[in-house]
Amino acid sequence: MPSIDAIDDAVAAAALRRLVHHLRHRSDAQNVDLMGLAGFCRNCLSDWIADAAADAGKPMPKEQAREAVYGMPYGEWKAEHQSEATPEQLERMAASVARNRSD
Numbered sequence: 001m002p003s004i005d006a007i008d009d010a011v012a013a014a015a016l017r018r019l020v021h022h023l024r025h026r027s028d029a030q031n032v033d034l035m036g037l038a039g040f041c042r043n044c045l046s047d048w049i050a051d052a053a054a055d056a057g058k059p060m061p062k063e064q065a066r067e068a069v070y071g072m073p074y075g076e077w078k079a080e081h082q083s084e085a086t087p088e089q090l091e092r093m094a095a096s097v098a099r100n101r102s103d
Helices: 009-025 031-038 042-055 062-070 074-081 087-098
Strands: none
Touching: 009 042, 009 062, 031 042, 031 087, 042 062, 062 074
């Protein structure tokens, strides 16, 4: 099986940018639903970007990483696009997150 680490950095960066553009376009996909299905959301992705920047010796504040993912300040995105989570969504999210591994 090919290793994810064998993917060229430029290719990986292009794929990340495509994912971010897709998530910006699909503002109807709520973070709680992403968490419930995949165990990660836009906030997780922005945290991973901030962590990678720090690991590369190029610290990026969390707010800046979130703005890079959301395409606007996080609070603005929440006000425009985020709806109140239902108890069912929160339950699915909790069950999904419990399955996450710490890599």
